[in-house]
Amino acid sequence: MLPCFANGQSINNKTQIVKTLELANHYFMNKWQDVSKIIYVPSKHKSWPSHIWTRAVYYEGLMAFNQIDPKDEYIQYAMDWGQAHDWNLRDGIKTRNADNQCAGQTYIDLALLKKDTSFMSNIKASIDHMLTTDKIDDWSWIDAIQMGMPIFARLGNITGNQAYYNRMWEMYDYTRSKLNGGGLYDTKSHLWWRDKDFMPPYKEPNGKDCYWSRGNGWVAAALVRVLDGLPKSTPHYDDYMQDYKDMMHAILIYQDKGGYWNVSMADPTHFGGKELTGTALFTYAMAWGVNNGILKKKTFKKPIAKAWAMLYSCVHPNGFLGNVQGTGKEPKDSQPVGYDHVPDFEDFGLGCFLLAGSEVYKL
Known part of the structure; x- marks a missing residue:
């Protein structure tokens, strides 16, 4: 057996990484055998x-996991989910809400895998409906960038229609640079405020800006999922890439020596301690950059290794994931977070974990 880091798992042990991901995933699949079951909290x-969106993020992770550990049961589980909802979106095709559209990411994956475009007809209709208007201010919170933006990129890649790329940039740039008079992206720190409520003069208890780790993780994951497969000739490709690289270098200084990122990145005393979701999303984004030759392995391998060891420490013997901050929008939400704490939704934390592990496996 290859050496492990203290209380953690080595990123060099590919067999153990897969076994850990399988353990966590099987725990969830066994608990939610009926994919159409209503989620009651x-x-x-x-x-x-x-x-x-919470379940849709899980399926993003499952599809990524299937790429490194292909199993018919994973694809069937995703197929059953799509079919149970008639490949439709919450609130129907006229929804503009990115949370509702997030399921479309997996619908598109399955449509390509099974060579059946009917699976993606509703998500395409929803995005096409958005293109008929000039409205570009839908992504008023940064989580939405992950939920919706990759869909525009995928549809542009599949159809070759530049309108998807153009609208994707307009919406991203509005949220990034124009919303509430200046945008949610802090060009000095290269981090994001979650929504307009957390823009300056809002401060954390220690006087620093509020950079919520999972919110920033959503943006990092969105940029990865957009850039992965996006033609370099696409308008604003370089802008997305620059934001991605700037973010990856920016987050390094906020990583705790224990491998994790606090929920409040710049204020470790505000609900400080281990948290899985933000850490997993950053791990996913950093590992993807190294795997694709964008980030220097010399700089990022150790932070990735420390982060993965921390993520591994959150896995219970039965596959349950501890240290998951439940739903919310800021550090104080869904507290306390701990190893034995059961979050309000278990699905999206697992999705983040599967995304991270699937990229770490490729290192």
């Missing part, structure tokens, strides 16, 4: 259909 006294 007792603490919120509310139910959601199973194609909301």
Whole structure:
């Protein structure tokens, strides 16, 4: 057996990485054998259909995992999910909400895999409907960039229609640089404020800006998922790439010596400690950059290794993932976070974990 890092798992041990991902994934698949089952959260006294964004992010991770460990059961599990919802979106094809559209990422993956464009007809209709208007301010919170932006890129890649690329840039640039008078991207720190409520003068208890780790992780993942397969001749390709590289270097200084990123990146005393989702998304984004020759292995391999060791430490013997901050939009939400804490939704944390592990495996 290859050597492991302290209390963690070596990024060199590909067999163990797959086994860890399998353990976590099988825990979830066994718990949610009925892919159409309504998601009920007792603490919120509310139910959601199973194609909301939290579940859609899980399937993003499952499709990535299937690339390194192909299994018919994974594809069938995803197919059953799409069919259970008639390949449709929450609130239908006229929805402009990126959270509702997120399921379309997996629908498109399956349409290409199975060579059946009917799987992606509804998500395409939803995006096409958006193209009929001049409205570009839908992504008013940075999570939405991950939920919706990769779909525009994929449709542009598949159809060759530049309109998808053009609108993708208009919407991204509005959120990045124009929303609320200046945009949600801090060009000095190369990090993002979650939405207009967290732009200056808002401060964390230590006086620093509020950079929520998972929110920034969503943007990092979005840029990866857009750039992966995007032709270099695409308008603004270089802008996306620059933002990606700037972010990757920016997050390095905020990584704790324990390998994780605090929920409040610039204020480790504000609900500080291990948190899986933001750490997993950063790990995914950094590993992808190294794997594609964009980031220097010499600079990023150690931070990735430390992060993966930390992520591994969150996995229970039965596959349950601890240290997951549940839904919310800032550091204080869904607290406390701990190894034995059960989040309100278990699915999206696993999706982030599978994305991270699938890229770490390729290192």
